[in-house]
Amino acid sequence: MFCYQCQETAGCKGCTHRGVCGKTADVANLQDLLIYNLKGISMYAIKAEEVGMDNIAVDRLIMDSLFTTITNANFDREFFIERIKETLEVKENLRKVLEDKGVDLSSAKHDAAVWTADTVEEFEAKAKTVGVLATENEDVRSLRELLIYGVKGLAAYLHHAYALGYEDKNIYAFIRKALVSTTEALSVDEMVAIVLECGKFGVDGMAILDKANTTTYGHPEITKVNLGVRNNPAILISGHDLKDLEDLLEQTKGTGVDVYTHGEMLPAHYYPAFKKYDNFVGNYGNAWWKQNEEFEKFNGPILMTTNCLVPPKDSYKDRVYTTGAVGFSGLKHIEERNEGKSKDFSIIIEHAKKCASPTELEKGEIVGGFAHNTVFSLADKVVEAVKSGAIKRFFVMAGCDGRAKSRNYYTDFAKALPKDTVILTAGCAKYKYNKLDLGDIGGIPRVLDAGQCNDSYSLALIALKLKEAFELNDVNELPISYNIAWYEQKAVIVLLALLHLGVKNIHLGPTLPAFLSPNVVKVLVDNFGIGGITNVEDDMKMFME
Ligand code: FSO
Ligand code: SF4
Numbered sequence: 074m075f076c077y078q079c080q081e082t083a084g085c086k087g088c089t090h091r092g093v094c095g096k097t098a099d100v101a102n103l104q105d106l107l108i109y110n111l112k113g114i115s116m117y118a119i120k121a122e123e124v125g126m127d128n129i130a131v132d133r134l135i136m137d138s139l140f141t142t143i144t145n146a147n148f149d150r151e152f153f154i155e156r157i158k159e160t161l162e163v164k165e166n167l168r169k170v171l172e173d174k175g176v177d178l179s180s181a182k183h184d185a186a187v188w189t190a191d192t193v194e195e196f197e198a199k200a201k202t203v204g205v206l207a208t209e210n211e212d213v214r215s216l217r218e219l220l221i222y223g224v225k226g227l228a229a230y231l232h233h234a235y236a237l238g239y240e241d242k243n244i245y246a247f248i249r250k251a252l253v254s255t256t257e258a259l260s261v262d263e264m265v266a267i268v269l270e271c272g273k274f275g276v277d278g279m280a281i282l283d284k285a286n287t288t289t290y291g292h293p294e295i296t297k298v299n300l301g302v303r304n305n306p307a308i309l310i311s312g313h314d315l316k317d318l319e320d321l322l323e324q325t326k327g328t329g330v331d332v333y334t335h336g337e338m339l340p341a342h343y344y345p346a347f348k349k350y351d352n353f354v355g356n357y358g359n360a361w362w363k364q365n366e367e368f369e370k371f372n373g374p375i376l377m378t379t380n381c382l383v384p385p386k387d388s389y390k391d392r393v394y395t396t397g398a399v400g401f402s403g404l405k406h407i408e409e410r411n412e413g414k415s416k417d418f419s420i421i422i423e424h425a426k427k428c429a430s431p432t433e434l435e436k437g438e439i440v441g442g443f444a445h446n447t448v449f450s451l452a453d454k455v456v457e458a459v460k461s462g463a464i465k466r467f468f469v470m471a472g473c474d475g476r477a478k479s480r481n482y483y484t485d486f487a488k489a490l491p492k493d494t495v496i497l498t499a500g501c502a503k504y505k506y507n508k509l510d511l512g513d514i515g516g517i518p519r520v521l522d523a524g525q526c527n528d529s530y531s532l533a534l535i536a537l538k539l540k541e542a543f544e545l546n547d548v549n550e551l552p553i554s555y556n557i558a559w560y561e562q563k564a565v566i567v568l569l570a571l572l573h574l575g576v577k578n579i580h581l582g583p584t585l586p587a588f589l590s591p592n593v594v595k596v597l598v599d600n601f602g603i604g605g606i607t608n609v610e611d612d613m614k615m616f617m618e
Contacts, residue, residue, distance in 0.1 A: 074101035075206050077587040078222050079144040079561045081475055085587050087205075094145055095384035102200035103153035104142040108221065109203040110160045111135050112256050113185035115249035117167040117178075122246065124176055131163060132245035133235065139228035139248070140398040144561035145361065146229075146380035149400035157196055161189050183256050215590035216264040217255040219565070222588065223271040224251050226566030229313075229380065230278045230527050232398065236316040239285035247274045265596060272573030275566040279530035283445075286315060286344070292446035293343035293524060297438045299355030300508075302431040307331035308421055309357055309371050309431075310338050311364070312378030313525050314397060320415040321376065322350045330425045333357040333371075335364065336381050337501050340524035343442035358434055360474035360504040368393065373428040374421045376407070380561065381501075392428070394421050439507050441522035443497075445531040448521065449538060455517065456542045459552065463514050465493040466617065467553045469536075471529045471567070472502040473560030479583040480505060483558055485609045487511065487520075491617070495519050497535065500526035500567075502558045529567045533574050548575055554616040555579040556606065559586070572601055580616075582606035 077087035081094065091097055096104075118131050138156055141147040164186070171178060185203075190196060208214040231244060247270070254267050287293075308330060310318055318334075318341050325332055331354045334341055339356045341347055358367035361381035368375050368385070374392045377399045384401065385393045396407040396416060410416045448455065458464040468490060474480060487496060487506035496506065496519060503522050511519040523531040540548045559568065559581055571579060578601075585594060585605050597603040606612055 074098040075204050076101050077205065078218070078225075080473070080559055080584060080586065081477065082587050085584050087587060096148055097150070099197065100148055100150050100153060102197065102204065103150065103157065105204040106196055106200035107138055107153060107157055107160065108142060108252075109185050109188075110157060110164065111138055112252045113183065113188065114160060114164045114167065115252040116181040116183060116186040116256075117164060117171060118249050119253065120171055120176055120178060120181055121167060124171070124174060126170070128245075129242070131167065132242070132249070133240075134160065134163060135248060135252070136228045136231050136235070136245065137398060139225045140232045140380075141400070143225045143229055143380050143563070145382050146398050147400040148382070148384065149402045151402065152400040154193055154196065165189060185256055211590045212261065212592045213264070215588055215593040216261070216268060218588045219586075219593065220251050220264070220268050220271055221255060222562040222565040223268065223275065223569045224248050224566075226561075226563040227271070227275055227278045229398075229563050230282045230566070233313055233315070233379070233527070234278070234282040234285040236314055236397075237285040237289050239281050241277060241281050244274050244278055244281070247271070268569065269573060271566070272569035272571075275570030276530070276533070276573055278566070279527050279570060282527050283530050287446070290315060290319075290347065291345035293340065293442040293444040294345060295440065295447055296343045296442040297440055298339065298342045299438050300357075300434075301355065301436045302333070302357065302433045303331055303354055304430050305329060305331045305352075306425045306428050307333055307354070307371070307373045307431055308425050309333050309335050309368070309373065309375045310378065311335040311361070311375065312381055312397075312399070313337050313527070314378035315341060315344070317376070317378040317396060317416060318347065320410070321418050321421075322347060322353055323415065324418050325352055325422055326350060328352075328422055328426075330422055333431065335367065335375070336361045337525050338378070340441060340522070340528065343444070343524060356439070357431060360501040362474065362476045367434065370432040370434060372431050374424045376418070376421060380563075392424070435508075437508075440518055441507075441524070443518075443521035444523045444528055445534040445538070448523075448531070448535045451517065452538060452542060454515070456539070458515055458517060459539075459543075463493060464495055464517070465491065465552065467495050467497050467551075468616070469497045469532055469553060469555045469557065470502060470506070471497070471499040471523075471526070471532055472558040472564050473526070474501040474504045474558070475560045477583055480558060482583060482606060482609060484509070486556065486612065489609050489613055492519075495521060497521050497523065497532050497553075499523040499528040499532055500564070505558075526563050526567060530570070533571060533576075536576070537574070549577045556612070556616065557581055558583065578602035578604065580604045580606055580612070
């Protein structure tokens with residue numbers, strides 16, 4: 074195996090025996106083969122589109138499959154074997170249909186398109202030859218993988234939007250094009266151009282998800298979220314999928330079973346539609362990487378709706394359920410919803426009834442809900458505070474949390490920020506400082522949480538709104554600094570989206586991605602002023618200058 078797609082990759086170089094995330098070598102290889110097969114399917118799907126065929130089912134399969142390969146989503150060998158079989162079948166069918174129609178397939182003769190096999194042994198042998206290292210040139214590999222990770226993150230966001238009935242064929246078409254481009258001998262300029270184009274579709278993807286979420290559940294509102302527990306049996310829901318949460322809340326209503334959020338599901342509390350459920354109690358615990366300890370103490374069943382699964386400990390393994398793109402051998406999986414129906418969570422609810430109530434981890438509450446609509450409604454107040462000098466600078470500290478001790482930098486940085494600065498956050502990075510009492514500036518809290526990682530879109534809209542309010546020509550003239558923590562591929566698409574919107578001088582930490590070669594880093598530094606982090610003191614000086 075060779076995988077370097079996330080920030081925690083071994084030695085900041087690459088996982089080669091077993092993932093730091095717990096992904097085994099055989100699963101990593103099968104994921105590589107699945108991606109390879111998606112490239113082949115895309116070659117035929119592009120042809121199919123040219124002749125007017127409806128590709129939507131194929132596009133959804135590509136999207137879903139990409140999502141299953143992101144960090145901490147799916148660890149299940151059997152799942153990937155079955156998915157490879159399915160994609161091979163789809164690929165073959167597509168080829169046959171196109172041949173029957175007399176479509177010229179001479180430009181779709183790449184091995185990724187024509188390769189097929191029947192046995193798992195053949196899959197495993199092939200997988201070893203089509204991974205990341207199959208591209209020898211370090212810079213080409215870097216740009217190809219940057220693009221692949223961008224579309225993986227994008228696919229995850231599209232998946233959440235699709236669950237609510239929203240999709241965009243143009244974005245699917247770009248994903249196909251991007252996948253195929255990684256099999257072509259393109260110039261560096263051409264590859265860079267597609268990577269940047271991916272950022273454009275990143276903005277579109279986050280916009281469609283924002284529309285899906287806010288149209289379905291209302292605009293996030295300023296909300297106090299309870300951190301304590303009640304004395305009832307309960308279910309903990311994690312991940313990002315709001316539709317799963319809705320189904321779960323509907324089905325637990327009146328059963329005596331409470332529901333708490335974990336990790337990235339925290340922002341669900343900000344949506345008006347979920348406030349009507351009396352049993353939707355609060356947020357339990359912290360970011361994804363603390364789940365081993367926190368799931369143990371929760372005592373009840375846990376539902377993982379998207380990525381963020383850490384291989385479970387035996388002590389609570391029987392209480393963890395997966396659904397959607399998530400998978401782990403031995404965990405119970407809740408099947409997809411049938412058209413127009415809800416997912417059936419009754420097994421989890423019955424399980425909860427037999428469990429003790431959660432052990433309390435903390436008390437108190439935190440405030441969030443500062444997505445674009447809320448901040449726009451406060452715009453006058455915010456603009457006034459900037460004009461009067463009450464707010465000197467905003468710090469976008471969106472992104473991810475993770476295991477590395479070096480991430481304590483973000484807690485220290487938040488504590489060290491001058492009192493006349495405001496943090497704009499989204500994603501699980503917030504857990505590094507959302508429970509510090511950083512106070513407020515004239516009633517505006519010093520930590521404004523917009524929501525999940527995809528709600529970084531809100532932060533971009535807020536920046537654009539401020540640009541307008543201050544009548545500036547360039548978003549980089551605003552008193553906003555970007556000190557972003559990244560972990561996995563959704564953060565990659567967020568980064569590409571920000572670059573597309575023209576944001577410069579983003580600092581990324583705790584380390585720069587291992588998949589960026591020195592030359593690719595140079596392109597990003599020269600064109601976008603991308604930088605890393607050093608230490609709180611020096612960085613603070615640099616940002617405040
Ligand atoms: Fe991931 Fe980052 Fe959304 Fe976190 S991009 S790691 S769990 O911020 O939030 O999925
Ligand atoms: Fe390693 Fe990250 Fe890949 Fe897991 S996802 S195998 S930790 S690089």
